[in-house]
Amino acid sequence: MIKNELLQNLVQINCIPVLIIIFLLFFLKINYTYEKDLTKKFIPSLLLLFALIIADNVDYYAYDKAATEGVIDLLHRLAAMLGYDLRITLMASLISVAADRLSDRKHTVLYTYLPALVNIVIMLPCLFTDLFFYYCEDGTIGRGPLAYEPHILSAVYMLFLFALGYLCKRRGRTNEMGILILCGCLTILGFLAEFLFALRGILTGVVALDITFYYLYLHIEHFRFDALTGIFNRDAFIADVDEYDNGDISHIMSIDLNDLKKLNDTYGHGAGDKALKAIAKALKDSCLNDCYVYRVGGDEFAAICLHRKTEEIVAMTDEMYKAVEAAGYSCAVGYAEWGAGKTFTEVYKEADDMMYSTKRAMKKERLV
Numbered sequence: 114m115i116k117n118e119l120l121q122n123l124v125q126i127n128c129i130p131v132l133i134i135i136f137l138l139f140f141l142k143i144n145y146t147y148e149k150d151l152t153k154k155f156i157p158s159l160l161l162l163f164a165l166i167i168a169d170n171v172d173y174y175a176y177d178k179a180a181t182e183g184v185i186d187l188l189h190r191l192a193a194m195l196g197y198d199l200r201i202t203l204m205a206s207l208i209s210v211a212a213d214r215l216s217d218r219k220h221t222v223l224y225t226y227l228p229a230l231v232n233i234v235i236m237l238p239c240l241f242t243d244l245f246f247y248y249c250e251d252g253t254i255g256r257g258p259l260a261y262e263p264h265i266l267s268a269v270y271m272l273f274l275f276a277l278g279y280l281c282k283r284r285g286r287t288n289e290m291g292i293l294i295l296c297g298c299l300t301i302l303g304f305l306a307e308f309l310f311a312l313r314g315i316l317t318g319v320v321a322l323d324i325t326f327y328y329l330y331l332h333i334e335h336f337r338f339d340a341l342t343g344i345f346n347r348d349a350f351i352a353d354v355d356e357y358d359n360g361d362i363s364h365i366m367s368i369d370l371n372d373l374k375k376l377n378d379t380y381g382h383g384a385g386d387k388a389l390k391a392i393a394k395a396l397k398d399s400c401l402n403d404c405y406v407y408r409v410g411g412d413e414f415a416a417i418c419l420h421r422k423t424e425e426i427v428a429m430t431d432e433m434y435k436a437v438e439a440a441g442y443s444c445a446v447g448y449a450e451w452g453a454g455k456t457f458t459e460v461y462k463e464a465d466d467m468m469y470s471t472k473r474a475m476k477k478e479r480l481v
Contacts, residue, residue: 126314342393395436
């Protein structure tokens with residue numbers, strides 16, 4: 114058994130975070146081919162996590178000698194400052210991924226990082242003042258008047274994380290809400306473990322787990338979306354119908370793009386792809402809350418609506434027609450109410466029959 118106390122403590126501090134980083138780096142490498150954009154979003158978090166591990170190790174090494182040696186004192190203050198800053202910036206990096214997914218606004222990521230960047234400036238005086246911490250005669254460290262500023266900012270970020278979870282819930286992303294809230298709760302527990310019991314390395318390991326959990330969740334979600342149009346795919350449609358078939362689904366819709374074959378034959382498949390992207394966006398933008406649209410085939414789309422009245426579906430169908438027409442294309446829409454005693458197959462067939470009836474009427478009208 115190794116008797117070196119310093120080495121034992123360093124292994125204890127670093128073991129879980131380092132192993133998680135190795136696993137996640139390997140997973141990101143093999144997954145980069147499929148999900149380049151998603152992988153790139155998590156690279157800053159990994160770099161920050163690696164930097165935090167280095168800062169924590171320097172902090173641990175310099176802690177006992179800081180009060181007696183001037184250079185070590187400065188080194189410890191620098192490591193302590195970086196440790197606080199990096200923990201907060203790590204939380205910001207995780208939150209920025211979620212915020213970017215929920216917002217179409219430019220500079221969302223910058224705004225998310227802004228409080229963390231301001232905190233770096235606020236903490237700079239700790240290098241040469243006792244505003245944040247100071248050394249006591251017995252070798253312990255006391256807390257200065259600004260000691261709790263980083264903790265308050267961390268709490269603000271946690272509230273922000275929970276708010277993003279609420280927004281995910283509002284947009285029907287219940288599972289993502291669960292992941293974000295779980296990450297927030299684990300982070301709070303990790304902080305309390307370090308703060309109340311003077312433990313080291315707990316919070317770093319927890320944040321590493323948060324990053325891994327969220328990345329793996331988004332990795333799974335990636336395969337629920339259609340690669341061309343960016344909306345949900347057929348597998349997601351089948352899974353969601355299974356999840357919500359306990360009476361939550363009020364209506365099912367069947368939607369078909371008109372004249373896709375003609376577009377492909379006349380102008381090439383690039384024109385057909387452009388049409389599919391445009392109609393997918395138009396349909397998605399036209400959906401009411403708790404209504405979700407899917408691409409279930411080549412030019413076939415479907416939608417499920419939760420707890421909606423038929424008159425609302427009629428109005429939404431009109432909006433879909435207007436949005437698709439404004440995009441320069443044409444589609445046929447059918448819908449059916451999922452009433453008591455009906456199976457999914459029966460309801461979907463009713464919606465399909467209505468859609469094909471509408472398509473025939475449109476074709477007949479064009480020939481007149």
